[in-house]
Amino acid sequence: MTLSNSTWAGMIAMNLRYRVHCEPCDRIVEIDLQNMPPDGNAIGVTFRCSQCGRPGRSIVAPRSAERAVPRNRSKVNATHAGA
Numbered sequence: 774m775t776l777s778n779s780t781w782a783g784m785i786a787m788n789l790r791y792r793v794h795c796e797p798c799d800r801i802v803e804i805d806l807q808n809m810p811p812d813g814n815a816i817g818v819t820f821r822c823s824q825c826g827r828p829g830r831s832i833v834a835p836r837s838a839e840r841a842v843p844r845n846r847s848k849v850n851a852t853h854a855g856a
């Protein structure tokens with residue numbers, strides 16, 4: 774079996790992250806790949822927004838690239854007063 778992102782199992786194996794962006798609602802929903810049929814075709818699948826019902830835009834990215842996203846949630850350090 775070739776490793777490919779054309780199936781859900783392949784996406785999991787490649788450590789990809791699948792998210793769907795609904796522009797009208799400005800929502801990003803992450804698809805839980807574990808809940809998808811492993812042999813199912815992951816190409817050309819359209820997820821619909823659960824709020825407005827419009828087809829969302831698929832965003833597939835490697836998980837390792839997440840750290841490169843500038844909008845990180847770094848912990849806000851409490852200001853150390855002296856010491």
Ligand SMILES: [Zn+2]
Binds near residue numbers: 795796799824
């Ligand atoms: Zn929507």
